[in-house]
Amino acid sequence: MLTIFYIFAALSFFGALGVLFLKNPIHCALSLVGTFFCLGSIYVMLNAEFVAVIQVLIYAGAIMVLFLFVLMLLSSRDMKMSSNNWTAGKIIAGFLSIGIFFQIAYLFTGNELKLGPKGAYPIEVVEEIGSIALIGRLLFTDYILSFEIIVILLLVAVIGAVVIAKRKFN
């Protein structure tokens, strides 16, 4: 179990590095799909099957296909960028971003975060009822207002995308 986790963790990290370093944006997108698949398998190991399925279906399926569509729509002939010059500002920004990692790691390895009050759903309960049933129950009871707001957000996003991307005829 542990070795499988490390293998998938390493694979997802290398996929992320691929997004950072590969030249061609389509290769970046494909390596990001690999990262999403590896994260999905880590979710399965964490007993979050619903999240794993949604990860593969929506992230690796829908969103990345959307990215690839747009990449292929914007023809690759003028994909050339001006050369990536390493200005002093960029180097400083890079080091500051690496500082973010140490900050998050310092927070996460301290114990205060992981000793909060335990919730009502230990692993036995989740396996008995099933995680999807539990999520559905929570969505339509405790989180019903957020659920309805998110529905409106989706509607607005769809309308906004059509309005923004529409070609103007004159």
Place this chain on the structure above:
Amino acid sequence: MIPVEHILLLSALLFTVGVLGVVLRRNVIVIFMSIELMLNAVNLSFVTFSRSLDSMSGVVFIFFIIVVAAAEAVVGLAIILSIYRTRNSLDIEEFNLLKW
């Protein structure tokens, strides 16, 4: 059982790579993918905390995060498309209309 710290460190690593992508890359679409990567890192830590604290709220939040990510991807790509029509470029340095 996988140690919680290791998963959280993986999530921190992925988030940092996402931040680096946003800061260092020039292509708008790659910057956008890096933002998706950061969202995924946050999702991973949500699942980890929700498992280690025996709660389901983190998983419900992931549902919301994924919906917001989908909406963001749709609107952002539409904006990129319409900017590409006027500027004919994907370089972030060209999109300087709001820059002072």
